Amino acid sequence: MSNSKVILFVLTMTTVVALLLSLMYSGLKDIHDRNEAIYNKKEIFQAVDPTANDMDADKIESIFDQSVKQYVLNYDGDVIEGERADKLKLDKEKKKDAKVRKYPLYVYQEGGKTLYIVTLRGSGLWDDIWGSFALKDDFRSLAGASFGHKGETPGLGAEIKDNASWKAQFKNNKKIFDDVKNQYLSVRKGGARDEIMEVDGIAGATITCDGVTDMIEDGLGPYFRHFEKLKNGKTGQLLNK
Amino acid sequence: MADVQETQLKNQEATFAFGKKERKLLSDPLNDNNPVTVQVLGICSALAVTTLVYPSLVMAVAVVFVCAFANLAISLMRNIIPGQVRLIVQLVVIATLVTVVELALKALSYDVYKQLSVFIGLIITNCIIMGRLEAFAMANKPWQSFLDGIGNGLGYGLILIAVAFFREIFGKGTLFAGSPAELKIIGNTSEYLLNTEATWWLGWYANNGLMVLPAAAMFLIGIFIWIQRSYNTKLVDIS
Helix, strand or coil: CCHHHHHHHHHHHHHHHHHHHHHHHHHHHHHHHHHHHHHHHHHHHCCCCHHHHHCCHHHHHHHHHHCEEEEEECCCCCECCCCCHHHCCHHHHHHCCCCCCCEEEEEEEECCEEEEEEEEEEECCCCEEEEEEEECCCCCEEEEEEEEECCCCCCCCCHHHHCHHHHCCCCCCCECEECCCCEECEEECCCCCCCCCEEECCCCCHHHHHHHHHHHHHHCHHHHHHHHHHHCCCCCHHHHC | CHHHHHHHHHHHHHCCCCCHHHHHHHHHHHCCCCCCCCCCCCHHHHHHCCCCHHHHHHHHHHHHHHHHHHHHHHHHHCCCCCHHHHHHHHHHHHHHHHHHHHHHHHHHCHHHHHHHHHHHHHHHHCHHHHHHHHHHHCCCCHHHHHHHHHHHHHHHHHHHHHHHHHHHHHHHCEECCCCCCCEECCCECCCCCCCCCCCHHHHCCECCHHHHCHHHHHHHHHHHHHHHHHHCHHHCCCC
8 A cells, every 4th residue: 555545544544533532522521520520529528428429419519509618728828819719720739839839728607517628638659649627616626537549559548538437537526736735636557546636547558648647737737827817807707708 | 247246245244143153252252262361461451450349340341342342443444444554543443432431431420430540541551452453353344343342341351350359358348349339248447447337247357458459360360260271171281
C-alpha cells in the first residue's frame, strides 16, 4: 500500500475517533460535573451523618442548599467574599504555599445546632488523603469525621474511608485540639492511650494514619484563626448571614 | 462472475451462525485456552485490581465489552487496514473503546468510576485484547471475532473474580465491599479495633495482610494453574 493511502487511512480514522469521543465527552459533561459535585458533598456530609453515602442526589443537594453555608478562608482566617467552598479544587490548593492557599469551611445549621466542617488535605502512603471534620460550636469538640483517599491500599490504608467503626471514633468526647496541653488530636499505632486526644490506629496502615495525624496538625491554623475572630465577635455578622 | 463472488463473500460475512465452531470460540478461553492461566496474559491487571470482588466484576464487564467490540471493529476493517500501521490502528480502536467505557461509567456510577479509574485506563495495556486483535480479528470474520472477544473477556473475568473472591474474604473479611450488596464474612476489620458489629463467630479471624498485596494474587493464580492442569491433562507439556 502506498504511503499516501496509509496517511489517508490514519487521518480518516483519527478524525472519526476524535469526533466521536469529543461528542460523547461534551454530551456527558453536565452529568459528570453533577456526579462529581454530589460525590464530594456526600463525602463532606458524612462527617455529620455517616449514612450520607446512601442518600439520593436530590436529598444531599437540598441539605446543602438549605442548611449548609459555604465560606472560603485565607491564611489569616478571614472570609474571602464571593467564593464558594465547593468550587475549590483542593488538590491544586494543596500544591500552593500555605500562605496563599484557600481553605474551605462549611457551616451546617439544623434545629439550633451548628456544626463547623473543616476539610483538610494531606498525604497518605501512595497519594493524597483528605478528611472532613465536623466541630461543635466550642470549635474543639468533634461531632464526626469522614475521610477520602486517592490510592491507598484496600484493606490497609483505604480503611480510613471504608471502616465505619474507625471513623466512628471521631466524636463523643474527642477533641481536635487541646488548648491547655497545646496538643492536636493524633492517631496512635497500637491503640489510643489518651481518651480525648488520641484515636486508635489501623493495623497495617501506619503511614496512612500518620498522614491523618500530620494533616490535622498542619491544616488547622487558618480555621483556628477564623474561629478566634468569631469568638471575639470581629466577624460576628457571619453567623447571622 | 466477479459480482457473484462478491455477493457470496458478503453473504458469508453477514451470517450469524452459532454452530460447534462458534460455541468453541466462547468456551475455549474459559478453560483449554484461558488467557490468564494458559496463555499467561493480562497478569498485571489480574494482580492489581483483584483486591475486591466488586471492582473486579466491573473490570471484567469492561474488558468483555472492549475485547468484543475491538475485535468486531478490527475484523470489519481487516481488509483495508494498511499492514504497516496495523498495531497503531489496533491501539487507537482499543483506546477509543476504553475511553467510551470510562466516560459511560463516570456518568452511570461515579462511585465505581472513582474506585476503578486508573485500572479502566489500564485496559489499554491489557495484552489479551491486543493479542486477540492481532491473532484472531485480523484473520477472521466479524461475527466470529466478536464471539472470540466475548469468550476471551469472560475467560479473563472468570479468573479475575475467582482471585478477588479469595483475596477479599481473607484480606478484608468482606464480599462485594463498595457495592450495595456488601457482606461481612469473617474477622474484625482491624485487630486493634473493637468492632461492635462483629459477632463472636466473626471475630476469631484476623485479616491476612498478605492477601491485599499483589503477591497474593500471584500465589492464587499459580494455584489455579496447578489445579487446572491436574485435571485437564492435555494442557501439560510432555515434551
